[in-house]
Amino acid sequence: MSIGRSLGRNLAPRVAEMAPGAATRVVHEALHRAIHGVGPLPGAAAAAEKQLAEQHGDPDRAIHEIVENHVRFAAAEGFVTNIGGLVTMTVTVPANITGLALVQCRMVAAIAHLRSYDLDDPRTRDAILAGLLGNDRVNALIKKKRLPGTPMAIATAPVHDPHLDTLMATEVAAELVTQVAGKRLATTLGRRVPVVGGMIGAGTDAFSTWQVGRYMARELLPRRHR
Numbered sequence: 479m480s481i482g483r484s485l486g487r488n489l490a491p492r493v494a495e496m497a498p499g500a501a502t503r504v505v506h507e508a509l510h511r512a513i514h515g516v517g518p519l520p521g522a523a524a525a526a527e528k529q530l531a532e533q534h535g536d537p538d539r540a541i542h543e544i545v546e547n548h549v550r551f552a553a554a555e556g557f558v559t560n561i562g563g564l565v566t567m568t569v570t571v572p573a574n575i576t577g578l579a580l581v582q583c584r585m586v587a588a589i590a591h592l593r594s595y596d597l598d599d600p601r602t603r604d605a606i607l608a609g610l611l612g613n614d615r616v617n618a619l620i621k622k623k624r625l626p627g628t629p630m631a632i633a634t635a636p637v638h639d640p641h642l643d644t645l646m647a648t649e650v651a652a653e654l655v656t657q658v659a660g661k662r663l664a665t666t667l668g669r670r671v672p673v674v675g676g677m678i679g680a681g682t683d684a685f686s687t688w689q690v691g692r693y694m695a696r697e698l699l700p701r702r703h704r
Contacts, residue, residue: 501575501647501648501651501652501655502644502647502648502651503647504575504576504579504651505579505607505646505647505650505651505654506643506647508576508579508580508583509579509583509587509603509606509607511580512580512581512583512584512587513583513584513587513597513603516580519584521584522583522584522585522587522588522590522591522597523587523588523591523597525544525547525584525588526540526544526588526589526591526592527591529541529543529544529547529588530592537592537593537700540592541588541589541592541695542695544585544588544589544592544691545585545589545687545688545691545692545695547585548581548582548584548585548687548691549684549687549688549691550684551581551687552578552581552582552683552684552686552687553681553683553684575651575654575655578654578683578686578687579610579650579651579654581683581687582610582686582687582690583606583607583610585687585690585691585694586606586609586610586690586691586694587606589691589694589695589698590602590605590606590633590694590698593698593699593700593701594700594701594702595633595698595701599633599638600638600640600643601632601633601634601635601638602633603643604632604633604638604639604642604643604646605629605630605632605633605698606629607646607647607649607650608625608628608629608632608646609629609690609693609694609697609698610650610653610654610690611649611650611653612653612686612689612690612693613693613697615649615653616628616629619649624645625645626639626642628697629694629697629698630697630698630699633698633701634701
């Protein structure tokens with residue numbers, strides 16, 4: 479693990495202490511706006527359907543384009559954090575966490591829609607948040623018995639577990655704090671070399687978004703309609 483991520487892991491458990499409930503509220507709000515749309519960004523389902531039409535009905539190609547688009551969004555400095563309505567959520571939580579949560583939630587929700595999952599189903603929403611943690615973190619939580627299963631298992635569970643709502647939001651907030659703390663440290667070190675600092679900042683968010691997209695494209699198998 480890099481120095482930056484080690485620092486982030488040490489800071490992450492303190493999220494709730496620094497701003498009780500604020501981080502989880504931001505994650506839930508980001509998920510809500512990712513699904514329903516905010517400012518100039520249409521909701522996840524609308525974005526998914528647009529890509530599906532552009533790819534002539536091929537869901538796999540549409541998913542590929544959705545991931546690529548959101549990787550670019552994540553790399554664009556300040557793009558999503560300046561969208562109307564989101565700035566008000568960043569009083570107690572860093573703006574970069576808010577923006578990254580929105581981008582990644584929207585991407586995963588669009589993937590889920592194209593795989594025929596109901597975005598209004600709380601199981602799907604918990605699965606979306608679980609996906610933001612990535613494969614390694616999900617497996618670690620399953621091993622510790624803190625998570626009942628993979629995002630796919632959560633999305634297709636017989637019943638919804640309401641306790642997962644808070645758990646998922648808390649874990650996602652902690653993971654985003656880890657990423658942001660690591661990026662800031664790397665960016666600070668990178669400022670010693672011209673241009674490198676900015677490249678690190680954009681590249682870190684883009685790469686983490688790409689990883690989440692690839693993971694969930696594999697994880698969420700197409701759901702058969704009954």
